Amino acid sequence: MSIVSIETAIHHLRADADDVLDIQHKLDAAVEIAEQFMGRRIYADYPAVLDAANAALADMEAIMAERRSVEGSALDPSLKALQLNQLSSQWYSMMMMAHGIPVNKAIEIAILLILGTLYEHREDVVVGTSIVKLPQAAEHRLQPYRIMGV
DSSP states (O other): OOSSOHHHHHHHHTOOGGGHHHHHHHHHHHHHHHHHHHTSOEESSHHHHHHHHHHHHHHHHHHHHHHHHHHTSOOOHHHHHHHHHHHHHHHHHHHHHHTOEEOOHHHHHHHHHHHHHHHHOOSSOOSSOOOSSOOHHHHHHHGGGOOOOO
16 A cells, blocks of 8 residues: 555645646655655554564664674775665664654655645746745644654
8 A cells, every 4th residue: 555645645736637646656755755854654554564673673783693693804995885874774674674763644645745845846946935844834734753862
């Protein structure tokens, strides 16, 4: 089950069915933007959250073992730094999975608002508005679910 169905997205945008591929691409991006803002992955239901969290925890153990191996190796320092950076990226991805959340109506609406912004501003140049930030209404709906770091 998708987080937001393509039919819901098309209806929300009041778009033609001819735009399905473009809308699906932007819908996938909108979900990713919402996940990055919250610092957690979004899943269709709670059992999917549990499955992903369990898989992430197992992968995190493997990442930590590999990190210890790289730190103790006699590799060139720049190569070692590159490998540790890659492991950190994998760790962050697993943390997002471990902190997953099931979709709810507020998250779904936020995704649709982000999608609307992506769909409306398809050009490189946008005059008179800023699309650098999330739409304010989307940010307000996602904020309670955001993982805040120190």
